Amino acid sequence: MKLIDLKTLAAEKSISVFTLRKYAKTGMPHYLVGRKILVNSDAFDNWFDLQFGVQTDSNPGNLDQLISDTLAKLNIDTS
Numbered sequence: 001m002k003l004i005d006l007k008t009l010a011a012e013k014s015i016s017v018f019t020l021r022k023y024a025k026t027g028m029p030h031y032l033v034g035r036k037i038l039v040n041s042d043a044f045d046n047w048f049d050l051q052f053g054v055q056t057d058s059n060p061g062n063l064d065q066l067i068s069d070t071l072a073k074l075n076i077d078t079s
Helices: 006-013 017-025 041-052 063-073
Strands: 003-005 031-033 036-040
Touching: 003 006, 006 017, 006 036, 006 041, 017 036, 036 041
Parallel strands: none
Antiparallel strands: 003 036, 031 036
16 A cells, blocks of 8 residues: 555646545545645545546446436426
């Protein structure tokens, strides 16, 4: 396990240090050593994917059915 500081993580992931500090306050896995925040890059990737990743359906099924279900959920009558 390799721990990196927020400045390094910010450069690697193109996310500001300010945003990473907010993430640390709201559940991002990290270690606090004194006043320094250290992050395992792999753990960050997993956490980030769970928080912001796009969920895909491995079997989308029939497009017409998907549209009908979505319209029904939105209470839109198509008749």
